[in-house]
Amino acid sequence: MGSSKQGGILAYMPELPEVETVRQDLDKHLKGLVVEDVVVKKENLIRGIGNIREILVRGKFVGVRRRAKLLIFDLEKDGKELHFVAHLKMTGRFLIRKRGDAKDEYQHITFTLTNGQELRFCDLRQFGYLQIVTEEELKEILAGYGPEPLDDLKLSDFTSRLTRRIAVKKLLLDQAVFSGIGNIYANEALFLAKIHPERLANTLSSTEAEKLFEAVNEVLSLGLKHRGTTTRDESFRDVFGEPGENADNLKVYEKAGQQCSNKCGGVVKKMMVGGRGTYFCENCQR
DNA sequence: AGCTCACCCTGGACGC
């Protein structure tokens, strides 16, 4: 035994590399297309006020941005700017399909577009959401996020944010402190940096902080380069339904019971930290 | 300040 049960749970977490992969594809393929219709089958996936269909119909996609794990859709209608944001949470997916293609599983919201294409929002768990936002609301939402690890985060800023007396893994997952890091990449970064997930963030030495900074950068960059982490058939897919190629680069995530890849003789363990499944080598990570 | 827990929701796992 030794391997902790994964339960066949359909769990995957789109994080920065996955959401950025989706963003790049959406931006490329939606730009210039006009919304002809929006069909909402699950109203609970729509947040905020206003009729999303009335607001978005005749809107033209101008671009898709990303902040943390949030996708920001910019449209233009009657000379005015329109925005909606979307969070994939655990199991959300955007898929670009042709009109008439077979319905996708858990397809809850469908945008009909001008070139015979459809943008579909699918979500098994229905934790994800879409929300129309005003310029002011958007500004407010974006202001709540910490710096982007692959963009504006410098070592000095990273280190200066390790002041709280909480488990370093919890800090990495706090979107107000660092944005875009989720469970998979937090586990992987801590393993690379050889830091125990429960170490209090304010006890890291400057050397450890620098190692962690580099590790975060490395795992996120690698994940993005390989278009996201897909660990099983049901997990992450890009907008065309294709899996990412980053799973082979994982060292600890969902590898409880396996030999540590550092060949230290240790075994990958699973524990809960802040209610999240946490994988680490107790031999390497101190 | 930081912790725990409930909530949102679904479908496997598990118990009887």
Place this chain on the structure above:
DNA sequence: TGCGTCCAGGGTGAGC
């Protein structure tokens, strides 16, 4: 076999 119960998990918010 089959039905009921438990539970994960990102983010948010309440209460301690």
